[in-house]
Amino acid sequence: WMRENIIKEAEYRDRKGWRLFTEDELHSITAETSRIQRNHVAQTARASSILR
Secondary structure, eight states: OOTSSOOOOOEEEEETTOOOOOOOHHHHHHHHHHOOOOOOHHHHHHHHHHHH
């Protein structure tokens, strides 16, 4: 998600390089995981089965 710019890179890292997220960053990640998107593949499959 960071490579795709969906969420920001963590502002802090520990001495081993592990990301340390702030409360605001955690809220952003939680919001992204809770997001629901419509599945366009399922819609296409359903429409084609109705047409048969």
